[in-house]
Amino acid sequence: MEPIRTIRSRTVVMARTNIDTDQIMPARFLRTTTREGLGQHLFADWRYDALGNPIADFVLNTPEAAGCQVLVAGHNFACGSSREHAPWGLYDYGFRAVISTEIADIFRSNSLKNGLLPIIVDEATHAALIAAPGTEVTIDLERSTLDIPGVGAVAFVIEAFARYCLLNGVDETGYLLAQSRAIDAYEQRAFA
Amino acid sequence: MSALTLFEKLWRAHEVVAETPETPAVLYIDLHLIHEVTSPQAFSMLRSRGIGVRRRERTFATMDHSTPTDRAQLFGAVPIRMESAAHQIHELERNCADFQVELLGLKHARRGIVHIIGPELGLTQPGKTIVCGDSHTSTHGAFGALAFGIGTTEVGHVLATQCLLQRKPKTLGVEVEGPLPAGVTAKDLVLAIIHTLGVGGGTGHVLEYLGPTIRALSMDERMTVCNMSIEAGAKAGLIAPDETTYEFLQGRERAPSGAALERALESWRQLPTDAGARFDRTLSIDASRLAPMITYGTNPGMSVAVTGTVPVRLDDRVHTKALEYMGLTAGQPILGQPIEYAFLGSCTNGRLSDLRAAAGLLKGRKVARGVTFLVVPGSQEIKREAEAEGLDRVFIEAGADWRESGCSMCLGMNGDLVTKGAYCVSTSNRNFEGRQGVGARTLLASPITATASAIAGRIADPRELMN
Incomplete structure (x- = not known):
């Protein structure tokens, strides 16, 4: 995986709370057997009408959203299904970070394995971001700060090991495979 | 220690x-x-x-x-x-x-x-x-x-x-006391717990369900409760094993038997939470005060008693948006809302006891005209057991659609879908927008509430059919 250091982008705001992974990637798109190309189905039922035409007032269809890499979402983002197709779709579409006051556990874990930063901020920071769509923010992963013009640098917490892997392009599968001696020893101990 | x-x-x-x-x-x-x-x-x-x-x-x-x-x-x-x-x-x-x-x-x-x-x-x-x-x-x-x-x-x-x-999650002890009233099921209990915690309330936590009400539940009921732990955002749901658990496992083909079972039992009996152990958080629920629950909105936390009304929340845009999607009005009674579909099945409520409870209500009655009642056993084994008891005849004679097992209309990946704008009382676990099909309107409820509603052609209180 490509190392990630900083992300500098304007924000797209989706203020709704409890946006679930069925909205991010509806179930009918899970019949794929690869992870490619899911960006076209991202938020499909909010983004397109029954004929497949873009719905003009949905935020991702507005000209301002083009090229944005940071999604600011309402409280408890990505609850529900464990489908990794949700972060695959967000990443494929072009997002590199999601900011909310709360992000569901499985999605957070899935995102970190796919180069999509799940960033949890306090209510006040969140409110400032929600109120100002299109703000150009800078995410510095090494310092774990989110820089917002007019607000300043806000620290965020990201799980230390995932952060290390993202910064250095280390893949977790490789790390786990390298634990094989410890796993052998556990199996001997537990199943003797 | x-x-x-x-x-x-x-x-x-x-x-x-x-x-x-x-x-x-x-x-x-x-x-x-x-x-x-x-x-x-x-x-x-x-x-x-x-x-x-x-x-x-x-x-x-x-x-x-x-x-x-x-x-x-x-x-x-x-x-x-x-x-x-x-x-x-x-x-x-x-x-x-x-x-x-x-x-x-x-x-x-x-x-x-x-x-x-x-x-x-x-x-x-x-x-x-x-x-x-x-x-x-x-x-x-x-x-x-x-x-x-x-x-x-x-x-x-x-x-x-x-x-x-x-990373090690935190723990949340959910203590449930008081007997479940007649017509109130494990599904209603877990919907009430999710309503109390909120759909993100369990994030980062493993829930352990404790207390006399939980101990009195069958394994099927315990599975229904643990199944929906994720709907409160929880990492996992747990119930300590006891004699009910061991009895369920007895004779199952992949479960230990003989000396291996004796050894297993010895270690399983060490598992329950020790007296005095601390949870990071706790929550208490009095089950004796519950009524059959049903969701009215677009997440599993948005539920009311089936005898209740759709809540009024004037300043809540998410609430307003959910009601708009569901085609429901704040303040309206949920009872009597016409439906087009009922779905009995899923990993939440597709077990033999669920089919029995539904068939018990349906026997001698008919599914209302205009309602599609899809009945999907959770496994081929459950299907065979149900057929051996004649439950399939009850469903078919009442006008329900008796199917082979699978996830089916819970998420419609196989094409078992609810049509746009139609209402479905569903025994599954998620009522998200579009979950059962684009534009589908899902109301989550227990097997008996779904069955009573299928019979009435509108949302119904199962207790009215129970004597």
């Missing part, structure tokens, strides 16, 4: 490497369940790295999400209508053959929803760690197993190493 919770005991017993501030724990996984939707990309990863499955005997596959519930398609009299579903099914067959993973395939007599057949076969046992690329893996926690849903990258991790990298 200090007093420990069930969760703490399960966690400690599976630590291959303990966590540090810099690195998560390496946690050993005893049982890895696999299905067709979330595994193909994980097998691709194994292929691209040129590695195999570390513990094939701890890996177990079936197919349930994309599989047809129509007999002709399932057993090959006609081709599977949806090409992408057929492809996904064949891909799992190929992956299991190539990597020598045991598969209960499409036509297998013991196939079913992964969270139904794990317990049914006795694979699900107290003290185990169990994962699956599916959020409703929390179901297996009903046996005192630490069970949780994972993503596809993690499915790959477990295939390759039988381990996961995990």
